[in-house]
Amino acid sequence: MVSGPRRDRLGQLTDALERADVRGRGGAGFPTATKLRAVEAQRGTPTIIVNAAEGEPLSQKDRYLLTGRGDTVLDGALAAANALSADEIVIAVDQGSPAEAAAIGRAVQARPDLTRRGLRTTVQVVPSGYVTGQETALIAALAGGEPKPTQTPPYPFERGRRGRPTLVSNTETYSHIGRVARGTYDGTRLLTVSGAVEQPGLIETTSDTTMAGLLQSAGGITESIQGVLLGGYAGTWTTMADAAALKLDEQVLRERGLTLGAGIVFLLAGSCCPVAEVARVAKWMSTESAGQCGPCVHGLGAIAGALEQLTVPGDGFRSCVQIRSWSEMVKKRGACAHPDGVARFVTTALTVFAAEFDDHAHHGRCDRCADSTALPTPRRRRRTYGSNTLRYGIPLSQIEPQAAWR
């Protein structure tokens, strides 16, 4: 929309980002150059938001980047702000990470180019929550409201923070932008590896890294692996056999119906019960719902309830068919992708661990159910969301159970 130097600055940056094929690292993988151009095409002064909310329990990279590589993140935010002639940069940090917030705050203060005339950079704390990192929920939280998604359109790039065009991107995305702007981008990304490996943690990978290579960098596995979770709690399960040969490249994985999400690889140990793990995470994810949309509130609750039935003692048959049909039923029915993520997480697990689910369907609780706590489900401070929380809908007990369920 603006000619001259700003257009050139943006053009240079987006060309470089396109050549390097930089994509969003928050999970969606949207091409960053396209996003920048979309913001630029809008009227109004843009705002830059660095999304370091990191509500995904299995991910640690954003926290690390704020403390260990704060300067590259700030380089990226500044490059984007200059290219878009933005007048504000907001770094949104989860309230459960005060040390990281303080660290990036100090880094901001140490950089006069971030607080020059015409640009204001602040670090703001947002409530913890899985959905808090969703773009529109984050904007709502930064405006002082509840961290709940809003209806799109309008999308943040058109009308976001304070009604202005807003660029919301993940911490690592800005780190990549920063490195591209300085010419030091080498195509590496951070993956959080956890579960049955000797050295869980952050590992730098390229698009050529294979699962085998990754596990080697993590010090090798500690016991036999039942399954691999890629992409976190809104991600996809796969078998070790299928994963072993794969390159950890998002495009390659998507062709197989898999995703790395925010760069997460979790190895489920053989000693765990996959059914109990999936049931516990599904229950946790259902409580992480913003509580605005009926299909999410009721659907995820129903799915979690059905999964829980598989982990109680007793020999009565419980069908998994209902779980699959409810997972299908909640897709694309919410204001955000939360129900879709849980649906993906659950249905891929049903496929990968078909034998274990079948066993639980017939016999209920197994002897590994109780001790299986491999996947973290952190307790959040209890939240009450008031009148916007849904109370209508048909309760589970009134839904006609399919013949084979219960």
Add this chain to the structure above:
Amino acid sequence: MIQWYVIRASGVVALGLLTVTVVLGLLNRSRVTSDRWPRFVIDRLHRNASLLAIAFLCVHIVTAITDTWVSVRLVDVFIPFRGTYRPLWVGLGATAVDLLAAVIVTSLVRVRLGVKTWRGVHWLAYLAWPVAVAHGLGIGTDSGQIWMLGIEVICIGSVLAALAVRLAAPVRLAGQAW
């Protein structure tokens, strides 16, 4: 003399239709539904009853203003308690007219208003109805008659019954603990 009867009759019919409107509105809010009475039917009947009530109300007002025996001016229809003829009871009628006008007009243009505004004004209906009933009881020259009392009892009774349904209607909880 006929005009006098028309004023009273149209007033009673308007009140009856307003009662039907309020009852249907309460049932709608309570999400009462059946195969023969789906939600959209109750919703439409509520709307149509209210418009019919307004039609009879207009007859009631016009005949009251043009009647030579009582001096109710046009302005007294909308500004309450200022007239010379029984200002209190006519005033209550005027209050009801004002409230109903707000409810009806906002409902006709509700798509432009947004839910909160529309709903906020619509709550005035809960005030308009008892004010209309009071107007009828106080001003009505038939108030002492048995049949009139019967009509009042039926009207008040049905609204109270519908209110009970509304308050007792279970909010269908999801079973979630928030």
Add this chain to the structure above:
Amino acid sequence: MTQQLRVNPIECTAHGLCAELIPERVTLDDWGYPIVDDTAIDKDLVALARRAVAACPVFALKLATDARRPR
């Protein structure tokens, strides 16, 4: 100019009038919430679609001509 029915899931509180009025495009899920088929509304359905939009007590149902899909 094709039109589609869309529901705002945040506003929707499962009153169900939409499914009663235009079952050709709206069915209810297991919890009473609308599953909206976003197939284009042809000429014969437009009047019914407009009626359904007007009937929604919380204005959650919309008739959109916009080609962009939400999310």
